Amino acid sequence: MNNKYNHKKIEKKWQEIWAKTKLYQVDLHKSENPFYNLMMFPYPSGEYLHLGHGYSYSGADVYGRFMRLSGKNVFEPIGYDSFGLPAENYAIKAGVHPKVSIAKNIEIAREQLKSFGCMFDFEKEVVTSDPSYYKWTQWVFLKLYEHGLAYQKESPVNWCPNCKTVLANEQVINGKCERCETEVIQKKLNQWFFKITDYAEKLLKGLDDIDWPESSKIKQKNWIGKSTGVEFEMEIDGNREKLGVFTTRIDTVYGMTYVVIAPEHPLVEKITTDKQKKEIEKYQRNTQKLAEIERQSTEKEKTGVFTGAYAINPFNNKKIPIWVADYVIYSYGTGAVMAVPAHDERDFEFAKKYDLPIKESIIPKVIDKHDPPKDGAETIFRHAIQVILINPKNNKVLCLKWKKFPWTTFITGGVEGDEDTIAASKRETIEETGYIDIEYVKTLGGPVESHFYANHKGVNRKALFTALVFHLKSEKKEKISEEEAEIHELAWVTWDELHKDNNVKCAEYDIWLDRYFNQEHAFAEKGVLTDSDKYTGLTSEEAINKIAEWLEEKGIGGTKTTYRLRDWSFSRQRYWGAPIPIIYCDKCGAIPVPEEDLPVELPEIKDFRPAGLGEGPLASAPDFVNTKCPKCGGSAKRETDTMDTFVDSSFYFMRYPNVGDDTQMMNKKITQKWLPVDMYVGGAEHVTMHLLYARFVTKAFYDIGLIGFDEPFIRLRHQGMILGPDGKKMSKSKGNIVIPDEVMKKVGADAFRTYILFMGQFEDGGPWNPNGIAGISRFLEKIWRLFDREIIDSDTEIEVDRLLNKAIKKVGQDIADFKFNTAISSLMILVNGLSEAKKIDKRVLGILAILLSPFAPHLAEEVWEKLGNTDSVHNQTWPRYDKKLIEDEMGIIAVQINGKVRDQILVVKGTKENDILKLAKDSEKIKKYLQNTDIIKVIYIPDKLLSLVTK
């Protein structure tokens, strides 16, 4: 065969034709059925676009092409996120101005993007570092500022001493700078913030109505971190100040033995006694040196200092000490907590270290799984004990095996009269086992409230169990009563045997085991209140409500919701970003730059390196800094901070359809028609930053009245991560980077796209395996040959038509579900079938070209042309399938005997159960199994399986 498939020639040919005919440019004003297919724009920081980009864009483009064939007008724009730290750091390293390096990098990226064969509309490109774009970044700032959503605040920020800049919390990884891995320190600076916290609730609620991966919704939910609890005030002994605390476990308040406040808390100075002053100040200085993230490390041992002051617990009017400790975060809640060491692990650790009292106020509550309380039965309450009797010689435990019930228990009984638990234990041991020579060892913590239905007595029991450990001193025994002997027999077992015993009928068992074997720790779960005044006996849930009510009545507190989300700090003391359009005038204060003066252009300065004095490099450009006040006309100075890159990307999707219109950021009609984005594809690493910020800006714009939608991305899908061939993350240092261009040079864009999507599930990603790609090249060549042979323009065999219709259905469904790998597999099955067929007509081949076109757009276009078509395959309509033709006439029924497949019979679809049963009984293979048995049950799943149960 001399006519070989030449991907280089064909792909180049069609890319040129498509560009010339503007095939992928939609008329944004006119077109009906708009579909906005967006993918996260690349960050051209210096290197080539990597395989991950190729992966993401291939999948997103296949989807977009499918939507186009399904009758939508698909707008698929692309651009460059070109401002920000990485681009600037790259420029510094390369020794060129970022403006120069970014221009070069964009050119490289654009060529790469073109070679992917996506439906990009390159006329609608955005470049975020271009004044024509960042004019709108500044405009977005002005809009948010106008509506009180941007503000300045002196605040401690994460400061990287190496990059000499402020970092967002998200850019600090384990206390180190994301980029250069220098230890991050804390520094107080006047910073710009967006009030994203105002939108915490709306951002949370909005998640319910959008089609995003569940895991991403959960990530955002956790990031926002809503928690409902109670806030209340405490008086301070001998001081007019009051101390507010926030807790989600107000039910544990009677276990509060001290209070902790954060070192930065303004109250610290006011309440610290003279005696403690020196020590407290020293402690404050020390913590200030540590970066917030490092301070928050759980590995660090807790430290703290007593202030000398006492708070008064409003519930019992007791005086409790106030400590300062850095395990309390100032910016969350009230910056102070009530410490309940008995029921909080952190407080427990702290109390142990500083020898503070630990008071229990919650006891565990267990409900027996096997015999839960029955409705209607009488409930009897009692104090009870369980004896864990151990023979120290062999470390075996004594168990009772019940005769009438399949139960294994410890020695159990009620506490009678005024006897104590030890006396009760000894008495029960003698009564139930006869052992008289036993020695008390210890009590396993406090009681546990156990609810169960006592089968042997026919009543519900609510028992306060205490477990006591005894040792057997000798085998000395008394005879036990006959009634007792009838109930159970004794068994000495190892802990291991006991653990494996499925009949252990003791819901408290796990608690005893934990207390016996593990270190003492706080009981942090919910339970029943004890030693809590009028709330004693209530469950945690009940108590939380009652106590909140009481606080409200008293006017010292009430229910309160807090969020972990912090305001978005977006000012950067760096050069390569959009200048914040604010002017400081001595007379008028901070004045926003009027809209008509935008953009505030980034001046071309020689030394763009960060200065490191808490000011950005722009501060040393007098031509930029010195200006006139827009209000009074007097001399004034410009803000020299620039904006975080995430501001640039928080609205770019709104700008794309309006690119070219320099008079407004958004054209109302176009925006209404094209937004919100119908499908957004990109990495999951952007969930808590970019995606959250974009949602915030959208919601703010909606409230301001600029747009008519409040969620930017209706549907979102993530691509998985493509790893190096060694299964590790690709990185320069590991030398395992694969550049998509190299692959495409060898096999072409069509094979690259198809292969990378065939490797596995789109959401999963995985290691790049260069070996398998040969299979895809073979597959495409097979298709090429299919069009090369003589096409008989006549009827197609019915079997081929079946195959074709099945493929139409499956490929379409799978693409819609982002299951590209199985869609390709279905195409392969179809192509294999067509290769074997004796006759194929033009119609079938035409449909094949359309089905193939999302994956291999160039090849599909070429073979489409070969069939004699003059229009583009990409302007066709996705074929419909014939329902009658997707079902096979014959079906194989599996015949199971007792759950095992013993035979398969071929029948016409729709054959009745009785007929199939007859056929099965006649089968030689089945007969063998039916000898000397009776069929007791027949299960028939139509057209699939017949299951016979025999006896």
Next chain:
RNA sequence: GCCCGGGUGGCGGAAUUGGUAUACGCGACGGACUUAAAAUCCGUUGAUGGCAACAUCUUGCGGGUUCGAGUCCCGCCUCGGGCACCA
């Protein structure tokens, strides 16, 4: 520690509501064509036993529910990702 995902042949991976596990591809082995190779085509390929028909086992491990479990329930092991003193 907490929250999400995963674990299926030699490898990448398929498997509607529980209903014939291993589709599709890679690799490997055998064969055809060829002087030879490449390309292509045909066949075999989960494991064990058996000449074979066939049987037994098999979806990380251990239990359970069911006529029937990769799929559901309970308890573990393990890998990846996210959060991490948030009271």
